[in-house]
Amino acid sequence: MSSPRDPVDTQTISFSDLTELLRQIFMRHGTSAEVAAVLAENCASAERDGSHSHGIFRIKGYLSSLAAGWVDGQAVPKVEDVGAGFVRVDAGGGFAQPAMQAAKALLIEKARTAGIAILAIRNSHHFAALWPDVEPFAQEGLVALSVVNSMTCVVPHDAQKPLFGTNPIAFAAPRAGGQPIVFDMATSAIAHGDVQIAAREGRLLPPGMGVDRAGHPTEDPKAILDGGALLPFGGYKGSALSMMVELLSAALTGGNFSFGFDMSTKPGAQTPWTGQMIIVIDPDKGSGHAFAERSEELVRQMHGVGQQRMPGDRRYRQREQSLAEGIVLSTDDLNRLKALASA
Amino acid sequence: MSSPRDPVDTQTISFSDLTELLRQIFMRHGTSAEVAAVLAENCASAERDGSHSHGIFRIKGYLSSLAAGWVDGQAVPKVEDVGAGFVRVDAGGGFAQPAMQAAKALLIEKARTAGIAILAIRNSHHFAALWPDVEPFAQEGLVALSVVNSMTCVVPHDAQKPLFGTNPIAFAAPRAGGQPIVFDMATSAIAHGDVQIAAREGRLLPPGMGVDRAGHPTEDPKAILDGGALLPFGGYKGSALSMMVELLSAALTGGNFSFGFDMSTKPGAQTPWTGQMIIVIDPDKGSGHAFAERSEELVRQMHGVGQQRMPGDRRYRQREQSLAEGIVLSTDDLNRLKALASA
Numbered sequence: 001m002s003s004p005r006d007p008v009d010t011q012t013i014s015f016s017d018l019t020e021l022l023r024q025i026f027m028r029h030g031t032s033a034e035v036a037a038v039l040a041e042n043c044a045s046a047e048r049d050g051s052h053s054h055g056i057f058r059i060k061g062y063l064s065s066l067a068a069g070w071v072d073g074q075a076v077p078k079v080e081d082v083g084a085g086f087v088r089v090d091a092g093g094g095f096a097q098p099a100m101q102a103a104k105a106l107l108i109e110k111a112r113t114a115g116i117a118i119l120a121i122r123n124s125h126h127f128a129a130l131w132p133d134v135e136p137f138a139q140e141g142l143v144a145l146s147v148v149n150s151m152t153c154v155v156p157h158d159a160q161k162p163l164f165g166t167n168p169i170a171f172a173a174p175r176a177g178g179q180p181i182v183f184d185m186a187t188s189a190i191a192h193g194d195v196q197i198a199a200r201e202g203r204l205l206p207p208g209m210g211v212d213r214a215g216h217p218t219e220d221p222k223a224i225l226d227g228g229a230l231l232p233f234g235g236y237k238g239s240a241l242s243m244m245v246e247l248l249s250a251a252l253t254g255g256n257f258s259f260g261f262d263m264s265t266k267p268g269a270q271t272p273w274t275g276q277m278i279i280v281i282d283p284d285k286g287s288g289h290a291f292a293e294r295s296e297e298l299v300r301q302m303h304g305v306g307q308q309r310m311p312g313d314r315r316y317r318q319r320e321q322s323l324a325e326g327i328v329l330s331t332d333d334l335n336r337l338k339a340l341a342s343a
Numbered sequence: 344m345s346s347p348r349d350p351v352d353t354q355t356i357s358f359s360d361l362t363e364l365l366r367q368i369f370m371r372h373g374t375s376a377e378v379a380a381v382l383a384e385n386c387a388s389a390e391r392d393g394s395h396s397h398g399i400f401r402i403k404g405y406l407s408s409l410a411a412g413w414v415d416g417q418a419v420p421k422v423e424d425v426g427a428g429f430v431r432v433d434a435g436g437g438f439a440q441p442a443m444q445a446a447k448a449l450l451i452e453k454a455r456t457a458g459i460a461i462l463a464i465r466n467s468h469h470f471a472a473l474w475p476d477v478e479p480f481a482q483e484g485l486v487a488l489s490v491v492n493s494m495t496c497v498v499p500h501d502a503q504k505p506l507f508g509t510n511p512i513a514f515a516a517p518r519a520g521g522q523p524i525v526f527d528m529a530t531s532a533i534a535h536g537d538v539q540i541a542a543r544e545g546r547l548l549p550p551g552m553g554v555d556r557a558g559h560p561t562e563d564p565k566a567i568l569d570g571g572a573l574l575p576f577g578g579y580k581g582s583a584l585s586m587m588v589e590l591l592s593a594a595l596t597g598g599n600f601s602f603g604f605d606m607s608t609k610p611g612a613q614t615p616w617t618g619q620m621i622i623v624i625d626p627d628k629g630s631g632h633a634f635a636e637r638s639e640e641l642v643r644q645m646h647g648v649g650q651q652r653m654p655g656d657r658r659y660r661q662r663e664q665s666l667a668e669g670i671v672l673s674t675d676d677l678n679r680l681k682a683l684a685s686a
Contacts (some may be wrong), residue, residue: 084427086458086628115429116461120629160649171587183583234577240526240654247516251637254630259644285429286463287597294594301602306503311583
């Protein structure tokens with residue numbers, strides 16, 4: 001019997017070993033210990049959960065941006081308490097995740113006391129999936145909504161040239177009978193990471209995802225990456241949501257718009273230098289009733305009308321398997337990571 | 344020369360006269376003076392701005408629900424202050440708009456002080472467009488986001504039967520050089536009101552909007568209304584947003600889900616008995632910079648890449664014309680309204 005795919009030599013690694021390996025890589029490439037710990041856990045979590053476009057696939061881009069001096073791996077976030085429900089952070093040109101980590105305890109305290117709180121991060125680089133930023137709040141019984149803008153690659157609806165980033169929206173809510181309901185969606189028709197993976201694997205994309213450098217529709221991921229652009233999902237509605245993400249992540253935080261920075265000054269730069277917004281709500285203040293029981297009821301009803309899988313379910317299943325059996329990596333990838341950790 | 348359409352006999356009425364006429368209609372059909380004033384302005388504003396699916400077209404449904412005893416036109420909203428950033432209202436089985444009106448000053452005060460505030464309305468009927476609920480905040484320099492669930496008519500992505508409502512999301516943000524940026528989008532592929540208007544006018548719908556009673560795709564609006572259902576916009580992403588609207592409007596507020604009430608017990612009932620959530624943010628707390636200048640910059644850039652029209656622009660243009668020249672109604676419609684006002 002022959003397989004249409006070449007067999008790939010694989011190995012398994014535990015979540016904690018992968019996290020430690022990535023931590024060493026970040027440390028070896030110019031980040032502080034604090035930043036390395038946050039990014040390593042974030043990136044290992046994505047790989048563990050099968051979010052391959054935001055797992056170890058991203059390491060090359062992280063290190064390239066660090067080497068270029070485009071992002072400050074040593075940045076110390078400055079947290080400011082500006083209201084009973086408002087925290088803002090200047091990430092100092094570093095990564096967004098350590099900035100959120102620095103403000104997280106204060107944000108949660110404010111959400112529980114005031115009922116709702118907002119975190120406005122600016123001067124930050126977000127190069128990861130967005131669901132890891134919201135899921136932990138739902139694990140603590142809170143509802144969280146986050147948006148982050150990225151870099152110009154999406155043509156607004158009815159426009160001719162790209163302006164918006166892929167501008168994802170992530171949402172997390174607790175439920176009584178299972179893992180939180182979590183979604184993380186690009187407002188582009190496809191995530192940029194998925195275009196990169198398709199290009200790497202030589203696959204065509206479905207129609208409606210993007211345009212080539214001349215602005216014509218294309219299914220070739222390489223044509224999109226080579227001077228082309230993505231389209232918003234769902235026509236004018238997705239485009240309006242992408243605009244909202246620019247307003248909340250950049251205009252509101254004081255961060256850059258997706259079109260507001262020039263990476264060409266730092267060859268090797270890959271991470272978008274923008275802003276991020278997170279809203280956290282204590283849902284039980286809404287009516288005095290238990291939110292998680294109500295959301296569980298919604299899940300039951302969704303299953304009842306035939307929706308098999310809740311947003312996030314695939315990640316949870318992959319997570320369970322990875323934690324039980326280890327994370328499967330190609331031997332090549334693992335060797336590359338090990339080399340980077342001792343480089 | 345002959346026209347493919349019969350000429351319709353029309354008359355014009357000023358915005359204030361239409362508001363007063365609608366106020367009298369609501370008063371004559373069982374609402375309190377407070378409720379009549381709020382609903383009349385809301386409905387007249389929609390007609391003024393060309394939002395025909397939520398203008399005088401809705402009066403019949405309002406009066407039918409009032410006559411059925413399904414909605415309480417005399418309800419007095421109970422406002423509770425539950426945190427530095429959290430206000431909740433029990434609308435008492437009345438309309439959502441008077442409930443918001445009752446809490447509005449407190450909500451704005453909290454947003455300005457705490458930086459962000461949330462209003463959770465429950466036990467409420469929302470039968471109007473959603474943009475009138477958010478635009479006024481942006482007129483005062485604030486950013487507003489609102490969601491409201493409605494009644495089961497949308498099949499979740501990959502499910503077999505309807506569960507969600509049309510579940511709109513509305514957003515408003517100030518800008519320095521013009522009217523606020525405002526959008527109001529159903530998370531269904533089409534708004535229910537637009538299906539009703541297409542059915543009334545005998546038009547077919549574009550593909551992908553809905554299914555018939557057997558669950559098969561259809562372009563016939565009557566087949567959708569006659570036991571069929573709508574689809575979410577943008578596939579699984581619009582479906583996830585619709586789910587989020589259920590969680591925020593119902594689970595969080597203590598209101599009914601879109602599937603959580605039985606209108607058949609009150610023949611003539613037409614208004615969805617659910618909940619509504621509004622988040623208001625003071626955007627200048629984000630970075631100390633002027634948000635409205637940044638949003639103006641975004642608008643300039645959007646125009647620069649070829650987007651002709653900003654969300655809300657069509658309404659503002661129609662508004663200007665209506666205020667200058669009067670609102671054009673068919674003589675039949677105007678006579679019908681006058682008859683209802685003196686009935």
